[in-house]
Amino acid sequence: MGIFTKKFDMPTQPPEKRIHNFDEVALGYTAEIAVKEATRCIKCKNQPCISGCPVNINIPKFISMIAQEDFDGAYKEISLSSALPAICGRVCPQEHQCEGKCTLGIKFEPISIGRLERFVADWHNENSDYILEKQERNGHKVAVIGSGPSGLTCAAELARRGYEVTIYEALHTPGGVLVYGIPEFRLPKKIVKKEIENLKSLGVKIETNVVIGKTLTIEELFGMGYEAAFVGTGAGLPKFMGIPGESLNGVYSANEFLCRSNLMKAYENNSYTPILKGESVAVVGGGNVAMDSARTALRMGAKKVYIIYRRSMDEIPARREEVEHAIEEGVEFRILTNPVEIIGYNSENNLNNSKNGFVRAIKCVKMELGDFDEDGRRIAKAVPDSEYILDVDTVIISIGTYPNPLIKNTTKGLKVNSKGCIIVDESCLTSCEGIYAGGDSVTGAATVISAMGAGKSAAKSIDEYLKNK
Numbered sequence: 001m002g003i004f005t006k007k008f009d010m011p012t013q014p015p016e017k018r019i020h021n022f023d024e025v026a027l028g029y030t031a032e033i034a035v036k037e038a039t040r041c042i043k044c045k046n047q048p049c050i051s052g053c054p055v056n057i058n059i060p061k062f063i064s065m066i067a068q069e070d071f072d073g074a075y076k077e078i079s080l081s082s083a084l085p086a087i088c089g090r091v092c093p094q095e096h097q098c099e100g101k102c103t104l105g106i107k108f109e110p111i112s113i114g115r116l117e118r119f120v121a122d123w124h125n126e127n128s129d130y131i132l133e134k135q136e137r138n139g140h141k142v143a144v145i146g147s148g149p150s151g152l153t154c155a156a157e158l159a160r161r162g163y164e165v166t167i168y169e170a171l172h173t174p175g176g177v178l179v180y181g182i183p184e185f186r187l188p189k190k191i192v193k194k195e196i197e198n199l200k201s202l203g204v205k206i207e208t209n210v211v212i213g214k215t216l217t218i219e220e221l222f223g224m225g226y227e228a229a230f231v232g233t234g235a236g237l238p239k240f241m242g243i244p245g246e247s248l249n250g251v252y253s254a255n256e257f258l259c260r261s262n263l264m265k266a267y268e269n270n271s272y273t274p275i276l277k278g279e280s281v282a283v284v285g286g287g288n289v290a291m292d293s294a295r296t297a298l299r300m301g302a303k304k305v306y307i308i309y310r311r312s313m314d315e316i317p318a319r320r321e322e323v324e325h326a327i328e329e330g331v332e333f334r335i336l337t338n339p340v341e342i343i344g345y346n347s348e349n350n351l352n353n354s355k356n357g358f359v360r361a362i363k364c365v366k367m368e369l370g371d372f373d374e375d376g377r378r379i380a381k382a383v384p385d386s387e388y389i390l391d392v393d394t395v396i397i398s399i400g401t402y403p404n405p406l407i408k409n410t411t412k413g414l415k416v417n418s419k420g421c422i423i424v425d426e427s428c429l430t431s432c433e434g435i436y437a438g439g440d441s442v443t444g445a446a447t448v449i450s451a452m453g454a455g456k457s458a459a460k461s462i463d464e465y466l467k468n469k
Contacts, residue, residue: 005108008037010115015328019298022184022267025325026090029112029119031071037112038066044103049113052101054453055153057081059098059113066116075124078117083156083199084149084452086125086191089118091182092449093319125194131201138162140466143226145212145407148176149448150439150455151232152199157459159202163466166205166226168216173263174206176234177440178448180263181255183292185299186322189262213406218435227469228434228462231422232455235401235440241284245342246397250276250359254285254293254398261296278394280304282362284339285398286316289445291323293396294331305331306390310338310367310380334390336367338382342395361391403441411435419444428458429465436462 011027012018018025029037041063049059057078065074078085094100094114102110140163144155147169155165173179175192200206212218218229238253240246257275260266264273281297283290286309294305307326309316312335316323327333344357366386369378403420415423415431421444422437424430430437438454440446 004040004042004104007040007109007112007115008033010112012325015325015330018185019295019329022299024188025185028122029115031069031119031123034066034116034119035069037116038063040104041067041111042104046103048101048103049098049111052098053081054097054449055081055456057098057117062120063111063113063116066120071120071123072128074120075128078120081456082452083153084195084448085117086121087149087178087187087195088449088452089114089116089121090187090191093447095320097449125191131198134201134203135160135162137164137203140164141166141226142462142466143168143218143221143229144232145218145229146170146176146232146234146439146441147174147196147206148178148232148234148439148451150234150441150451150458151176151230152196153452153455154230154232154438154459154462155204155455156199156202157456158462159199159204161459161463163463164203166207168210168212168221169206169208170211170233171263172208174208176232177236180259181289181292183258183262183296185295186292211406213410218407218411218432222434227466228436230428230455230458230462231407231430231435231437231441232439232451233404233407233441234451235403235421235445237402237404237420238397239400239402240397241339241399243339243341245344245359248342248344248357248359248395250278250393251342251395251397252276254283254289254396255401257293257396258289258296261300267296267300275300276394277301278392280392281394281396282306282308282339282390282392283396283398284308285400286311286318287398287400287445288318288322290396290398291318291326291331293398295326295329297394297396298329298331302394304392306392307331307333308337308339308362308364308390309333309335311369311378312336315369315377334364336369336380337364338367338380339363339395340365340387343389359393359395361389362395363387363389401440401445403444407441427461427464428454429461434465 062074062077099110144167266273266275283294341363343361345360366383367380428436436458439451
């Protein structure tokens with residue numbers, strides 16, 4: 001009965017080795033392990049795992065195919081619903097979605113759905129020549145703004161329906177947060193590149209270095225013959241705390257730090273991208289992006305890395321696996337702690353919190369948890385007279401992001417909420433005819449798979465809109 005109660009472990013690089021490289025930490029299931037894990041599925045009638053997947057993959061079916069060693073068939077089954085299986089298998093929070101609803105998980109550990117999805121996608125990329133079939137064009141053009149998970153998914157779904165689709169990406173490399181935000185050791189860029197090549201096989205065009213709102217407006221896109229547009233520009237505008245010292249040299253937003261290290265490869269010894277490789281680094285926040293920042297800082301040579309989080313480990317929002325990996329690698333968690341000031345010095349080593357100074361330390365206060373807020377989280381309150389100093393030379397702020405206001409400011413009639421998120425109805429339609437939106441630009445920072453679900457829903461709505469137009 002032991003094989004049914006616990007999921008099979010994922011092979012990983014040992015911590016003492018992986019903190020010195022940017023190679024992928026999780027090594028993936030072998031075919032033998034994948035088949036054994038797949039046989040744990042009890043083939044329940046209700047199949048609640050499907051409803052837990054934002055893109056509604058037929059999970060029991062592809063797992064059954066793995067158990068029968070039909071790996072190519074399993075890939076084709078996943079591809080009917082997901083445009084990015086190799087990515088989702090790596091970065092989606094399955095424990096809160098499909099695996100969280102697994103019937104086996106009521107008494108034992110759930111099926112490792114994400115690990116199996118990753119195995120199937122990796123097997124396909126290494127062993128199969130199968131590519132998605134290019135559909136006959138229906139004569140209609142749609143513009144997709146942003147090449148992150150929502151944009152890529154929307155483009156794939158529309159291309160499958162015969163639309164001529166062009167993705168407009170502001171950066172020089174397509175992939176959005178998949179290439180600038182998620183580190184190489186968690187999501188290798190060759191995986192993203194391969195998924196995008198699969199998308200191109202459907203006939204999707206990608207134009208990089210085009211900033212919609214600057215290079216072109218959405219109105220100008222419609223003038224170029226596009227009949228609808230999807231906005232999937234994400235939420236890349238960082239939040240800061242508003243505490244003294246945030247303008248010091250050595251203070252980064254997590255977005256900037258990860259973009260410099262991931263997309264611009266600042267971790268390479270011969271890189272031309274400037275970045276401060278601190279010896280003692282404080283990362284403020286407790287989400288997956290904070291874990292990515294802390295673990296990246298370690299690999300860039302930091303001798304000490306702290307996670308500063310104002311609530312307890314029970315409330316930390318990062319995936320449990322990412323927290324465990326960070327702890328294994330030596331990241332120190334200062335929980336129930338909140339920064340109140342970043343202390344700096346100038347070139348003469350005098351205390352100086354001007355924008356020209358450098359980080360010397362961070363002043364923190366201890367916190368305690370009180371009542372629950374409207375979001376169901378416990379309110380963190382400062383403990384009187386509990387301030388202390390932590391010596392660091394780099395601070396990375398990772399407390400969330402907002403959507404960039406550029407699209408809103410250059411699109412007449414486009415409505416947003418108080419946080420700058422685009423307002424849409426249940427069909428992903430914005431306040432402007434023909435303009436749809438989804439992903440982090442609508443919800444604020446969320447998960448890759450939820451953004452993909454929005455892109456898929458928007459594509460269906462765009463198809464219905466253009467057929468009825």
